[in-house]
Amino acid sequence: MTGWVALEGELDRWHAQGQVATLWLRDDDACRDTPALRRLLMAAHAHAVPVAIAAIPATLEATLAGALSRFDEAMVVQHGYAHRNHASEGERSAELGDDRDVDVRLHELRDGCERLRSEFGDRFLPVLVPPWNRAGDALLPSLASAGFAGLSRFGPRPAIEAAPGLRQVNTHVDPIAWRRDRAFIGADAALERLVAHLGGRRERTCDAAEPSGLLTHHLAFDDAAWDFVDALLARTCRHPAAAWLDVARAFALP
Numbered sequence: 001m002t003g004w005v006a007l008e009g010e011l012d013r014w015h016a017q018g019q020v021a022t023l024w025l026r027d028d029d030a031c032r033d034t035p036a037l038r039r040l041l042m043a044a045h046a047h048a049v050p051v052a053i054a055a056i057p058a059t060l061e062a063t064l065a066g067a068l069s070r071f072d073e074a075m076v077v078q079h080g081y082a083h084r085n086h087a088s089e090g091e092r093s094a095e096l097g098d099d100r101d102v103d104v105r106l107h108e109l110r111d112g113c114e115r116l117r118s119e120f121g122d123r124f125l126p127v128l129v130p131p132w133n134r135a136g137d138a139l140l141p142s143l144a145s146a147g148f149a150g151l152s153r154f155g156p157r158p159a160i161e162a163a164p165g166l167r168q169v170n171t172h173v174d175p176i177a178w179r180r181d182r183a184f185i186g187a188d189a190a191l192e193r194l195v196a197h198l199g200g201r202r203e204r205t206c207d208a209a210e211p212s213g214l215l216t217h218h219l220a221f222d223d224a225a226w227d228f229v230d231a232l233l234a235r236t237c238r239h240p241a242a243a244w245l246d247v248a249r250a251f252a253l254p
Contacts, residue, residue, distance in 0.1 A: 003191025004235065010195045014202060015241035021198050022211040022243050023236065024250040026152060026171050027218055028054045028079055028129060033063035036218040039226060044073040047233040050246035051075075052152075054129040055120075057112030058082035065119050075247050076120045077127040077152070081108040085132075098136030105139055106146050113147055125247055127152055140166065150251040154215065156197065156206040169250050171213030172197040175228060176220050184225040191232075211250050 014021045027040055030053045044051040055064060056079045068074045085093045086100055096105055109128065116124045127150035128143060135151070143151065144165030151168045162168040175190040177183050200206040216229060236242040
């Protein structure tokens, strides 16, 4: 059975139960206009699929706002501060890990939030996407008071809130093998992960209310990865049991 057949079958099971499988799209590492970014935006536009663009505040260039302004499908969330690794030697990469003081991290994040809000206005939503999908436990309780309404990392969420007042909605499918030459893992492997999360939601072995998230990195994609994304958007948009949410709906933001 190919991945596409498995996906169709899983969505058919949702449809037979009178349910709609919600999905959302998050793209990381944006800071400027590039041909790869425009390719992502045009794919989202072609299928009318909303996309959350995780922008890096410290390296932001004015060209990003110009690129996004032409696409109603794109909203902006915050991708850390500078996407700089501060982890101790031998530890997994992290910008927001507990190696650094909480107040230092919060100061950076507030500065980044102000810059993104100034640049993007209502197109910016206060959702934090930690670089490398990692944030130290000591930081999380302070994020809501710092102005963040949401947190997005990777993998099924263990709870609706990562901390009081901080809703979390994660991504679940990353089509890039970062430790294997940053190569596309292939459509079947990516779809296996998507079907697994959708099946887990339908069978209530994970949080059924968490939208299934596709994580893209436009700067790392080759043609095969782009073809997969385009085909996934097209096929899901044609199925009555699939619905792509914008980031505000995914996080239940006002």
